[in-house]
Amino acid sequence: MQAFYSDRFVLPLPPGHRFPMEKYQLLRDRLNADLPQLRMLQAPEASEGELALAHEPAYIQAIAEGTVDAKILREIGFPWSPAMAARARRSVGGTVAAGRAAMAEGLAANLAGGTHHSYAHKGGGFCVFNDMAVTARVLQVEWGRRHGSRATPLQVAIIDLDVHQGNGTASIFKNDRSVFTLSLHGEKNFPFRKEDSDIDVALPDGCTDGDYLAALENALLELEGRFDPGVVLYLAGADPHEGDRLGRLKISYDGMQARDRRIFDWCFTRRLPCAFAMGGGYGSNIQTTLQVQANTYAVALEYWQRWQG
Numbered sequence: 636m637q638a639f640y641s642d643r644f645v646l647p648l649p650p651g652h653r654f655p656m657e658k659y660q661l662l663r664d665r666l667n668a669d670l671p672q673l674r675m676l677q678a679p680e681a682s683e684g685e686l687a688l689a690h691e692p693a694y695i696q697a698i699a700e701g702t703v704d705a706k707i708l709r710e711i712g713f714p715w716s717p718a719m720a721a722r723a724r725r726s727v728g729g730t731v732a733a734g735r736a737a738m739a740e741g742l743a744a745n746l747a748g749g750t751h752h753s754y755a756h757k758g759g760g761f762c763v764f765n766d767m768a769v770t771a772r773v774l775q776v777e778w779g780r781r782h783g784s785r786a787t788p789l790q791v792a793i794i795d796l797d798v799h800q801g802n803g804t805a806s807i808f809k810n811d812r813s814v815f816t817l818s819l820h821g822e823k824n825f826p827f828r829k830e831d832s833d834i835d836v837a838l839p840d841g842c843t844d845g846d847y848l849a850a851l852e853n854a855l856l857e858l859e860g861r862f863d864p865g866v867v868l869y870l871a872g873a874d875p876h877e878g879d880r881l882g883r884l885k886i887s888y889d890g891m892q893a894r895d896r897r898i899f900d901w902c903f904t905r906r907l908p909c910a911f912a913m914g915g916g917y918g919s920n921i922q923t924t925l926q927v928q929a930n931t932y933a934v935a936l937e938y939w940q941r942w943q944g
């Protein structure tokens with residue numbers, strides 16, 4: 636299975652910053668050790684043209700040139716630097732590449748990405764550009780080129796199981812019926828002003844495995860009743876895990892893995908290609924986040940092998 640990394644593009648953070656930038660390289664090291672069957676590839680940069688499928692040109696330019704409004708930068712939570720802009724493009728490029736690989740092989744991943752708090756005109760919550768929004772639109776354009784302009788557009792379902800609501804994604808696709816957004820998140824987690832996804836499931840503090848998996852099942856049933864996807868983009872956030880210091884849910888390792896298995900199985904039984912990205916993960920001990928993520932890859936690899944027949 637192809638897995639795209641961008642951890643060589645590190646953005647300098649002031650000492651004591653609460654974003655665990657080291658987790659990307661640690662995840663790659665961990666996966667190289669545990670799952671040598673993964674094909675690790677460096678994520679390409681998303682082009683300006685690709686970014687512009689989901690973002691306003693003025694915002695793309697402001698990030699490139701370092702002229703972003705100070706208020707937006709504060710909302711993003713990273714200081715601007717050329718490295719910050721470069722990293723943001725790679726993080727999107729990794730999901731775009733994973734999307735293309737999934738269309739060819741069934742399943743593929745980005746070791747970063749999941750930047751769902753980014754809107755068309757601004758970033759927020761450690762997210763500069765919205766990788767899944769850009770990927771959905773890139774795949775639709777490429778599908779349109781292959782099938783002609785009169786074909787039904789590729790229908791994309793974005794299943795966002797990060798503990799934080801996918802507010803940016805919901806906003807970008809608010810009036811787009813070809814992209815369905817599902818977000819299962821902590822009711823009291825950031826963002827405090829949520830946007831309307833096609834399906835939102837807000838879970839109470841302390842939610843445990845049984846309730847979580849039942850809520851996921853209901854959401855998938857509803858999705859299936861309302862939408863007929865041709866591809867799934869899955870945001871496999873590790874932050875619903877009980878060891879997370881930002882998430883307010885109490886999902887165990889087994890619960891997290893059952894969640895991932897449900898998504899990969901749901902896609903596989905419908906023969907829906909699936910690209911996934913990691914999103915949040917802020918373990919009080921970073922090793923717990925890495926364990927949750929490594930478990931996601933182990934299950935994904937099983938399903939990728941099934942795709943290969």
Ligand SMILES: [Zn+2]
Pocket residue numbers: 797798799872874914915916
């Ligand atoms: Zn999150």
